[in-house]
Amino acid sequence: MDFPDSNFLTWSTFFNNTFRKFCLMDHVDYTMLKLDDADWTQTDYCIVYWLHSSVSREILNIIIKLQDTTAYSSRMAITGLFLDNSMQQAIYAQQELHSLYQGELSITEYCGRLKRFADTLRNVDAPLAD
Known part of the structure; x- marks a missing residue:
């Protein structure tokens, strides 16, 4: 879900x-x-x-x-x-992370989105490497 x-x-x-x-x-x-x-x-x-x-x-x-x-x-x-479906969540989050660009977002919004993707990947046991 x-x-x-x-x-x-x-x-x-x-x-x-x-x-x-x-x-x-x-x-x-x-x-x-x-x-x-x-x-x-x-x-x-x-x-x-x-x-x-x-x-x-x-x-x-x-x-x-x-x-x-x-x-x-x-x-x-x-x-x-x-x-549930952690592999699918990891793939989706990685795709979204790699396609994210700052564009019109403030640095706070951009970093917040990066953090959410990193948290999602950590939650599904696929953490980002430093």
């Missing part, structure tokens, strides 16, 4: 840092889930709420489930939406 002007990298970085800062990695690492612990489950529902409230309604409608929702499953569903 293609979401124009995606902020996936920002979103992902923010949540990865938040999970580490508050020692919540056990909620997003499949090997550490504690589904039989009531306190852990309550915290997990709070994280699900954070994740669901941080995405657009369009994305939420795609990923939401009525049951068996965990922070891990929600995060994987959101991530999957942005990383």
Whole structure:
């Protein structure tokens, strides 16, 4: 799925840092889930709420489930939406990057577009070399 002007990298970085800062990695690492612990489950529902409230309604409608929702499953569903078809996304972003020229764009707009292409390529595991 293609979401124009995606902020996936920002979103992902923010949540990865938040999970580490508050020692919540056990909620997003499949090997550490504690589904039989009531306190852990309550915290997990709070994280699900954070994740669901941080995405657009369009994305939420795609990923939401009525049951068996965990922070891990929600995060994987959101991530999957942005990383599906990563090879096609990489090819498209590389073509767009190579055809980009400044023209009438301000330097800020031009650099912003370059950064978006670089971020897209990094998101799909095809980072630009320096």
